[in-house]
Structure formats: C-alpha cells, structure tokens
Amino acid sequence: MDDYDKLLERARTQVPEDAFKRSGERFKVPDVQLMVQGNRSLWQNFQDIINVLNRPGREVLKFVSGQLGTAGTMEGGTAIFNGKFTAELVDDLVARYIESYVTCPVCTRPDTEIKKESGAYYLICSACGARTAIRPV
Numbered sequence: 001m002d003d004y005d006k007l008l009e010r011a012r013t014q015v016p017e018d019a020f021k022r023s024g025e026r027f028k029v030p031d032v033q034l035m036v037q038g039n040r041s042l043w044q045n046f047q048d049i050i051n052v053l054n055r056p057g058r059e060v061l062k063f064v065s066g067q068l069g070t071a072g073t074m075e076g077g078t079a080i081f082n083g084k085f086t087a088e089l090v091d092d093l094v095a096r097y098i099e100s101y102v103t104c105p106v107c108t109r110p111d112t113e114i115k116k117e118s119g120a121y122y123l124i125c126s127a128c129g130a131r132t133a134i135r136p137v
C-alpha cells in the first residue's frame with residue numbers, strides 16, 4: 001500500500017458511515033391513509049405528511065391532484081380528491097414529490113427549503129449548501 005492509498009483509506013474512515021442513514025431515519029414519512037367515500041377519496045393523514053415534508057399543504061395538494069388529473073381540496077387536515085384512488089398510488093406520488101421538491105440531489109438529505117428568486121425556484125439545502133434550480137409545482 002503506498003502513501004496515496006493510505007491517505008485515501010484514512011480519509012474514508014473519517015467519514016461517518018451512517019451520516020446518510022441517520023438523516024434518512026429522521027425523515028420518516030408515514031404511509032398514506034386513504035379512504036374512498038362514494039366518488040371521492042379522502043386522504044386522512046394529509047396534515048401529518050405535509051408536516052414531515054415541511055412544505056405548504058396547497059403545494060403538495062396541487063402536485064398530487066395534478067398527477068391524479070383531478071381536483072383536490074383541503075378540509076381541516078384531510079385532502080379530498082374527486083374520484084376513486086388507492087393509498088398505494090398516492091404513496092407513489094408523495095415519493096415523487098419528495099424526489100423532486102424535498103430531497104437535495106447533491107447530498108440526498110431532506111433538509112431543504114424552496115426559495116423563489118427573480119421568478120425562478122430553487123431548492124436550497126441547509127445540509128450541504130447546494131442550490132438546485134427546480135420547476136415550480
């Protein structure tokens with residue numbers, strides 16, 4: 001093993017291996033609880049999930065209802081969509097929202113906020129400082 005390899009080895013061991021894992025554990029999104037009532041779908045734990053995502057409810061609602069291709073409204077902590085949908089489908093859309101609007105693409109942590117600057121939207125990461133241009137919801 002030459003000096004360069006040793007140096008590399010030392011650098012690697014100094015990075016806490018569970019740094020990313022810890023962050024992932026802190027960011028636990030509950031499973032979507034959805035109930036179909038007549039011709040509507042009631043997303044009962046909507047408030048719990050947007051609290052974890054740390055995003056405005058109307059943004060998440062707009063994204064999910066847009067993907068479902070239906071209208072959505074909020075009543076208290078419940079999101080209501082016209083049409084019958086499954087919890088699995090909405091779970092999948094929440095995952096997509098997180099990927100596009102919550103997780104930092106540079107360090108994969110969820111410690112981000114969305115900022116609007118001169119008409120453009122950026123995902124600002126407080127963990128690594130990355131600024132990523134995103135499309136508005």
Ligand SMILES: [Zn+2]
Nearest residue numbers: 104107125128
């Ligand atoms: Zn980051």
